[in-house]
Amino acid sequence: MNPIEGHLSTRSPLHDILAPTGIAVIGASADPTKRGYKAMVGLIKDGFRGDVYPVNPKADMILGVRAWPSVAEIPGSPELALICTPAPSVPGLIRECGRRGIQGAVILASGFAEVGGEGAALERQMMEAARAHGVRIIGPNTSGVFNLHHQLNLLALDNVKPGGVGIVSQSGNMLLSLALEAQHNGHVGFSTYVGPGNQSDIGFNDYLRYLGEDRHTRVATLYVEGFRDGRRFLEVAREVAAMKPVVVYKSGSTEQGQKAASSHTGALAGSYAMTVDLLKQSGVSVVQHSDEILPVAEGLGLLQKAAGKRVAVVADGGGQATIASDRLAEAGLELAELSEATRARLREVLLPQASTVNPVDVAGSTDAHPSLLATCMEIVAADPGVDSVFLVGMFGGYSIRFAESLLGDEMRGAEAMVDLAHATDKPLVIYSLYAPIQPPALRRLHEAGLPVYASIEHSVRVLSALGERGQYLAQARPQAREVSVDAHPELEATFARARREGRDLFEYEAKRLLREHGIAVPEERVVREAGELAEVAATFGDAPLAMKVVSRDILHKSDAGGVRLDLVGRAALEEAREAILASCRAYDPDADIEGVLVTPMAKKGVEVIVGVIRDPIFGPVLMFGLGGIFVEILEDVAFRAIPLSRQDARGMVAQIKARRILDGVRGEPAVDQEALVDLLVSVSRIVEAYPDLKELDLNPVIVNADGYAVVDARVIVEREPLHEESPA
Template sequence: MLEAFSNPRSVAVVGASREEGKLGHAVLKSLIDAGFLGPIYPVNPKADEVLGLKAYPSVKDCPGTVDLAVILIPGKLVAPVMKECGEKGVKGVIVISAGFREVGAEGLRAEHEIVDIARQYNMRIIGPNCLGYIDTIAKLNASFAPLMPRKGTIAFMSQSGAIASSILDIADARGLGMSRFVSLGNKADLNETDFLQEWGDDAETKVIMIYVEDIKTGARFMDVARAATRHKPVVAIKSGSTSAGTKAASSHTGALAGSDAAYTAAFRQTGVIRATTVEDLFDFSEAFTNQPVIREDGVCIVTNAGGAGVMAADAVEHAGLKLAQLSPQTMAALKEKLPPAASVLNPVDVLGDAQADRYGLALDIVSRDPNVNAILVILTPQIVTQPKETAEITARLMTNSPIPVFACWIGGALTAEGVKILTANHIPAYPEPERAVRSLRAMLDYRRWLQRPKFQPRSYDIDRKAIEQVFDAARKDGRLQIGDAEARAVMQALGIRVPGSGLAEDADEAVQVAEQIGYPVVLKIASPDILHKSDIGGVKVGLKDAAEVRAAFATIIANARSRKPEAEIWGCQVQEMIRGGREIILGVNRDPQFGPLMMFGLGGIYVEALRDVSFRVAPLDELDAREMVNEIRAIRLLRGVRGEPPADIEAIVDSIQRLSYLVTEFPEILELDINPLMVYEAGKGAIGLDMRLVLAS
């Protein structure tokens, strides 16, 4: 799809300059210096030649075909050149020029214009306002990046040109090569999802790195990422979190989600490994590039320092990993080969006087243990330590190991030579054990993603007509907010059980409904304009007889009229009093990038004060729903503590999936809360007590 960028036969540089210090000069020089094998055409109407190459007054004057054009002229001049490129038959355009949406409304119009031209001529655009594109396979450097990366197997995309330059420099310092590199800029046409799809099938790329500030097409990104991560690891760092979307939402879900929750959920649901720092971005990517993915949990630590071993063991536990249980045969072999004072447990302590040969003996033995699925070798420089020789023996024994091997040479100048040897032999070397362990954790997360069953969201036989009638009635009344009195019909149509209930316009009717349902009952204000009923004294519970119902009706109506005088009052909803069960909250808030963001948590203090909630992007499948439930800190309360029976977790999982299906099938739902959903003990189901939702205008 993007062959015009990854394998162009020829390149035109529009705005090529003879003047050093100009971008048009730097980009042309980068193209030449990279060794691009096809024709390079400088385009400059005021020059006969640039950097020894014949120059042409326009793209249309270049001889033969032009597959790729790089544009470096003022933004206001780009549109006519785009039209010339289209008429020439150019297939790919890199618009490095700035002056588009980033400068305001006029720039946005200019950006739309060049996209329209590109579509008219079936061209694709990188940029505008970008650093450019590099392809080490094609020996193409169509950028003003400060260096050409060495050839490698990491593909990197960045929304920020400045960050991209830094990433290239860090990669070079760490000895990491790249296959492809793109600075996305304003993403007027091509975006991160397009390159993820392209690179997911790229045989030259083993790992994909992403720096992103926003994702334009969230749902498509998730579909593409699910496919790409089945073939290779994708490591992403996301910046630019904002609370603006949170402030705009009025539901519990919107208030708790935050814009970053959708990205965290989307990455988790698609197998994308999220890095929180640039350091982690490189550590994880280097690990995936150079080592096999861990098969299952079980880390063995080999160290010459007890303290460092303890630090590593702590890091393993904090990361949710496990130390391998060494077999009796392994411990016997270690005891035979190591000094009496050495520890043959895990961590294996070869003692402070260990030289390279003792490390070699220990590594050879533990690497044969079937319980060991990863090895972390730690070295601290002591008077007899051999950092260089130990690195050499580690490399000799562990290169081509079927399990991942990480090194931690803790030090500076004394360990530097050993680190170089390890790195040259594709063994990641870290200055502290915590970084190595975080990389192992990322590897195990990816392994579990690969073992995960195929994504299969469930469909439900719901009463669509009943749901549409509720929505149509609200719109007919000029309303977008739907409260409990109406929303219970949506829950019933969705297959979620609701308590017995009826609407009463006056106190006499409230008593009639209560006696039909049976005491005790609950009364709630029924108003399309009052969604948070408790806030205005609009709920009374545990009403045991007609007198209490009449008194409660009068109080609720009076409260509503005094605190919400503008509200339309329908009366009171009389509802069956539900006893027992555990309160949970289910919610949805439609994220502008990813769509419906679902929330689950326990009700009451757990959601309001502790914010103990989990998020996923709909649609989701049974495994997603089950993970949502198990993810909250208070899960033990649902599983049963101190003799309490466990809650019906299967009913919760089913309710989450039903809600996911609803908001996927009805995209007009912007916000939705079921609060609370009362969950009974295992096997007895759940019942929705209150629901509210907001429709799109």
Template sequence: MALDRVLNAESVAVIGASKTETKRGFQAIRTLIDEKYEGIIYPVNPKEKSILGLKCYKKVSDIEYNVDMALITTPAKTLPAVLEDCGKKGVQGAVIIAGGFGEVGIEGKKLEKEVLQAAQKNNIRLIGPNTSGMMNLKAGMNLVGLKDVPKGNIALLSQSGNMALTIMTEAKLKSLKGFSYYIGVGNEADIKFHEYLEFFRNDPDTKAILMYVEGMREGRKFLQEAHKTTLKKPIILLKSGRSSTGKRSAGSHTGALAGMSYVAKTAFQRAGIVVIENSTELFPVAETLSSLPIIKNNRIAILADGGGHATVAADILSDLGIEIPELNPRAQAKLKKILPAAASVPNPIDVAGGTDTNPALFADCADIILQDPNIGGLLIVGLFGGYGIRFAPSLSLMEEDAAHQMGKMVAKRKKPIVLHSLYNSEKPHSLHLLRYYGIPVYDSLDVACKCISVLAERGTYIQKYHGKTKFELQWRQKAVPEGIAIIKNALEQGRNVLLEHEAKKLLQLHGIPAFKDRIASSADEAVSVAGTMGSSVVMKIVSPDILHKTDARGVRLNLNTESDIRDAFDSIMTCAKKYKPDADIKGVLIAPMARKGLEVIIGTKYDAQFGPVILYGLGGIMVEYIKDFSTRVIPISSTYAKSMLEETSSAPILNGIRGEKGYDKRSLKNVLMICSDLVEAYPEINEMDLNPVIVHEHGVSIVDARIILCPGRKNLYYENTNNNKPL
């Protein structure tokens, strides 16, 4: 456990300690004392002899005893020298509060690099910089200065101090749950998100990991650690910046579409992370997952004391992909015996006033429902907790008794109960009792539905866990000499784009059906080549400087006669030269016209945080406007290729609609797998765009293929003697 001496430090030096109450150097010491930190505190300030009754040292190296952790509150420019002094004392870790580093520009990045070098030279692990601090709640090591943070079993990782404060305040005011650790991750200059995951995965005091993320330095390593962690403990994550598509690339449709918001969400979910898009759901979901058993069959029952709440809850859960099956006949019969004749018992279950004089019936109904093997969990919605307030105080005792019964019921049946109550803000004792037993209570119906749905989401993930999904890339393993030669030739010519016939040749080498495309450099040659095709042809400009051929009017379709082919050749060349006078034009590509079918796009992109990703969706010139697509981090398995086809809105078209025959999904899935393999085989591939790919009843046709290279990446892998080592 590389971070154990840092996060479980037995001694802390507060560098920049102060007697001024408003300064961090004072607040940190006071909080450590007030929260009875189990270790030793060493204030460091050359101008003071003591602070809050503790001996003060001029510098860390003057301390007589071992120092595990340093909280550094001094300005950014002092950091390199301070870390050098910490190194002399063998300090294991440091929390850097100061900002003004990589987040502010070139000079800040330079200073951050200097600080990191000083830390690495002295074997000091850094939290931050630009962090609000960290807490080890079980040991009282509060290096944030925030008082009365509730203790519990949730680890909180956040790149925003304000978001962390919001989450902690919500826990304090609305829950009985709390935190094992808080880490203000900051700029990730040294310790990265994935290292914290490894630590918390093995921490016995942590049952769930809650994350607020703005950016990630080593996304693929994070996915690898998350995949190992989520089988043992849930990870709940809110990624900010969904409204931004990140850096758009003009090189390909894939580059423009596969922005961080799309890639991150699917990558996180594939690693088993519960992705949250609404900040109000973040802590409630963590509270739920850290308290309750999972739902193993994606089936939920709704118990309500009013039809409106039941109907709305059913709609919300259905939108979240949850099944709401009818109860089995035996369960329905039992409910009818204890509820009024007007009650509805199939599911949702509406007690129809049956609890107005006896709210303890909620517990009786809940037990009947949870004994049904078709039901994986129960959502109770409506007035529970408020009967004693609305109707008669004597009913409060019945509600409390029901709360005790339901709390014990969850443990006995090993099925969860989540509760929505209109009276949550009134804080009746019955709802407090439910929380005591680990049953969360929410005043928002939407939040309650989300919380029980994630129990089903996690249950489904555990049931379908893919042990082989390790997010590891095996470079070059499937490369072939002729393919390497194609890429090497392009790079040696100074090109970062494969010509279309080169791209198609590369695809052919890896199992895509043979292409008949040929290049013509004159109108006479175009006529001769077209004559060998035996059908109508398409003609396209070939130039490494013209990526979007249609924009340059460099494409002509359905050509049959000699005169049409000659005219098309001359027109294409004229338009291309007009579009880009200095373009390097290699000629015109002649290819048979593809048969009609469904146009789709398959592409890959190299994402800065997660490495290579693959995209599938409806194709053609409207792809960036329709935006019906799915993405995955490479490599993909056959299972994930299949799921990419199924999760798009256009998926039903592949099966055939309005009497039409379906399309060849097997061949389409095969192309997806080959594209994934290509990226691993040739790491120089930065972006690949197959658009359109026309899917037929039998087979597929690659109409256009574009591959963009990254010359700099060649040296990372092409000449690496360990090029088969997983990334």
């Protein structure tokens, strides 16, 4: 079993709030329909060891506990208050809590910013009171809190047991679903639960930091509908994921990044796919189906990681071995290639008809000796080419299916598997047909900390998460930060001028920005008058040229007839210029046309796109994928938060589905992928140096075996200055 190692750089202030020695229940009630009643029941039934102060001006006792008429009159200073009263009472109660020295308040009421108007104003009043009196707010509009290792159960949930799964969920029903699933499982327990509600004060990143520090939490699990500060969450997730697993289920998609997006990158950013990529970049295990949340959390909590994605399958049925192989391949996992020495050891213990090629099919060898499955697992686990072991079939049910006399041997097999789990750092994952009825051998495995699943698909998802986490940890070891670049004063002046004129950078200005910072951009000329074409033709000679309109008002040049290709000689250039101007004036008679841009045609290669968007939630994000006019249709792109490491950049290139095109197909040579990595890292540096760069599109970039060339570049300027502007 893998221990949890590491520590966070600072201690969360939430420990005293979420593990209090005293709690005030404001609005405590003897009415079973009230939340103030349920909270009191949860505290009493779970045996909360601290002091409980029911606050109710109309009662002397609540469920046998002395009540107090107001917060001001309770003795002592409990760290936490649970406020069960209606929304309008909350600001005043927060002030009372602050005066009493209460550090945090859980606010159940709805009717705040989520309803807009007066509710939003009420929430502002609440936060003004909280800040003035030093009270941290959980909620409002929260489902509540529990900390089972401290007997703090403010939800009064029955049949939940302490364990290592910490949960933060924006859906109370999702928490209830997970609690019922854990109850059916019988072995999964929880540490802390928080419903963040409106996140008016404490957000996901704060709760994640707490779970990262909490010694009772082995895996942090989050159900997220929307991040308040996605950038900060990614930073905390990276820090926490280095020491324990983080599992996120993200519902819906983030549309904010698509508002007013006028570039390809802007149209694609803000998507669910972008959120998933950024979370994975920070080491988060993302689950895409709600029924995977608890299985993946359990598996990661128990096993932590695998060294890689090479899986050895041991099966007692050919059909399920095939199904497992299919699911593993779909999940991006590999069937480990077993060494000849491993296969020889398997042949020594199995019947001749058994298959010793992964997946290993015992083919009846275990019908009378189910403990032999443990022997096979031990043999394949010893193979250096194996990262994890997957047992598939009917283990646990041999004594039910064949003969009761096999129970003893099956139990010996279970003990051998437990011993193997303690002796190896390779995860052992078990799928069994009999998992739903939990026979003795499977109960023994579960009790010893081995995950047992009733679904091949869930098992494979766990194996995938273990492999991804292991690879992330191996690659996330401290790397030298990429050297930053300094902004060029003349280019800063260009941004300032464009902003004053209410426009974006012209293409030639955008390309100068790239060229000044070492990005390969072909030579080009801006032509404002027809007489300049003779000198341009002489300069480029017989090289075929491209010509494009330069206009602040024409965003998509091809749509306006503003592009001509394969031009050679002065006559062709003059004819093309006239045609472009005529087409563009017909397209938009009011367009301000500065001239045309002439540049050599790029060499043959693969078209890719590199883009940047400043997402309102996650900050600057870089996109990479196949380019050209179909990028928004294919959506075969990868995203990473800026700044990028070289490892991030390599991961982007490897991630896209069309990566085989980059490797060379049908006789075409492979492209220079390290040059692409250089380009991605260089763009990341530029974005850090120029905060007025709002969006960027390099589309297409032609990449081939000799490197790359940026054919078209667009930079959208931030209209509101992000720093004090100096005179140009």
